[in-house]
Amino acid sequence: MIIVRSPLRISLGGGGTDLPSYYRRYEGLLIAAAIDKYVYITIHETFDADFIIKYSKLERVGAIDSIQHPLFREALRLTGIEGSLEITSMADIPAGTGLGSSGSFTTALLKALHTYRRNIVHPQELAEQACHIEIDILGEPVGKQDQYIAAFGGITCFRFLPDDGVEVEPIKLDTETLYNLEDNLLLFFTGYSRSSSVTLKEQDDKTRQGEQAMIENLHFVKELGLQSKAALEAGDLHGFAELMNVHWERKKKRSGNMSNSDIDRWYRLALENGAVGGKLIGAGGGGFLMFYAKDKMRLRRAMAEQGLREVRFRFDFEGTKIVIQ
DSSP: OEEEEEEEEEEEEOTTTTSHHHHHHHOEEEEEEEEEEEEEEEEEEOSSSSEEEESSSEEEESSGGGOOSHHHHHHHHHHTOOSSEEEEEEESSOSSSSSOHHHHHHHHHHHHHHHHTTOOOOHHHHHHHHHIIIIIISOOOOOSHHHHHHHHOSEEEEEEOTTSOEEEEEOOOOHHHHHHHHHHEEEEEOSOOOOSHHHHHHHHHHHHTTOHHHHHHHHHHHHHHHHHHHHHHTTOHHHHHHHHHHHHHHHHTTOTTSOOHHHHHHHHHHHTTTEEEEEEOSSSSSSEEEEEESSHHHHHHHHHHTTOEEOOOOBOSSOSEEEEO
């Protein structure tokens, strides 16, 4: 039995600049943090010649090409594994909630399959293989942050280079700043799950077409990422929180699908009840609202009265790892 876990993530600055349509021309920069909510993959060798694949559906097939789930199929192809395996996926948080579950799933699956093959794989290689499957093979309009932060963990700055290279730099936080950031960042589930594909494809198409408004928006967001990094490393969490507000306002201009009347109302209510700044996590349209709070109790009470469920978390500094082998 092999069990691997891979952390979900929150974005802290520069979101959207990790798509190839942008970084291959202008270089992207993004800050993300891994959290202690996970996607799990288990692998068990059976006496059956078939693949048994368990997720929200159950597949039992005799050949890799017959697997319907594209990530399972392509990961098995990439690692060159034959049959007689039962593979199961589970997650602490549902998919479609903006926490990067697809990237976490793919890195966990690849790590588990490499472990089964007794291959040692570095986080950089693991992230690149996951990106290769999602972006190059399957053609999904996604960026690279989810795979990289899942593989590496921590609170990390990534530079996405035009030649497809990625520079990885842990954010330099002193202990007090780290604890204060962890204690005062709050996540609330909006109740909306959604696919990010539509919003990301809209951004991707406009960037490829050279639409000036989208390019300038992403340039500005990249600069906000640099400012957020500087604020965090200086211990200026109030300044970081205010940058989150600017980021969210600019992010909403990318697409009409980014927000809705309920999200806008909850966001305003949060700022009136103890939040310094915040934004919606992920590509927009649903998922989690994240706020940096100066009055946590007041904010929690206000959000609870609106029926929003809080998910408490800590940061994860281990990245994708083997739990049982």
